[in-house]
């Protein structure tokens with residue numbers, strides 16, 4: 001993806017356990033992760049005499065130790081989680097208990113957090129889904145083995161204060177509008193303060209990583225890519241000066257450029273896929289091999305298949321692709337022939 005013009009007003013990240021003010025009453029802190037990208041950004045928002053915190057970090061000993069130190073300096077008032085992924089909400093239950101606070105999170109994300117914690121609750125359904133997409137059984141087993149989401153999630157809180165799209169949260173002297181989008185997660189929440197000119201973006205808008213958009217057993221009947229592209233369109237309407245606080249990498253200015261760039265990437269992938277579908281019918285696994293250049297490990301393979309399926313689903317819902325089942329129960333995809341081709 002070619003470089004675009006993003007501006008990074010805070011080029012040096014705080015070291016783990018320290019905080020850095022990035023806007024009035026908005027503090028940036030980082031928690032470590034033992035796998036790429038190596039860290040997650042969290043945000044503290046001045047909330048009266050205390051602080052609201054956005055996201056938690058993974059449920060690891062290292063992150064808990066850092067929280068123990070931080071809790072001596074910062075009195076927390078509430079926890080807001082952008083989405084259920086382990087780096088964002090893994091410690092939600094533990095942190096709420098330690099700080100005596102409540103979790104606010106979109107309902108679908110809270111349910112997904114519970115499922116991820118009960119690792120394997122839907123594993124048979126998930127396995128069948130990926131095998132039908134052509135993923136070899138050995139790759140699937142290796143991916144499941146090395147990607148144990150539940151290992152980084154502590155027992156979730158027993159209850160949640162639900163967040164919904166359009167909610168306005170009064171946090172300290174600022175109002176934050178909740179915007180939720182599907183695609184990366186079922187109901188990923190972003191927080192926008194017009195007075196501060198700040199967007200807390202979670203994983204929905206990252207400066208240099210293209211967030212994963214995938215189809216899986218749970219969302220297989222929806223249109224994750226279509227919803228994702230709609231969200232990129234919506235984010236392009238934010239004021240140009242908006243400071244974006246992403247969950248990974250550095251805060252940046254340039255939401256519209258970045259959202260436009262990510263949307264272009266997916267449209268290019270759709271175009272490539274449409275060409276591939278003119279060839280012999282193929283599984284999502286085979287198509288993923290052609291679409292993605294580097295699939296070095298089983299987790300990358302599984303994510304590539306999931307993303308390819310999201311693109312296939314997008315084309316299917318728009319009457320441009322369909323699949324037939326092979327004798328082995330594998331879905332083989334092809335383009336839906338246009339009339340001129342049939343006549344030709």
Ligand SMILES: [Zn+2]
Nearest residue numbers: 083085184203
């Ligand atoms: Zn995520």
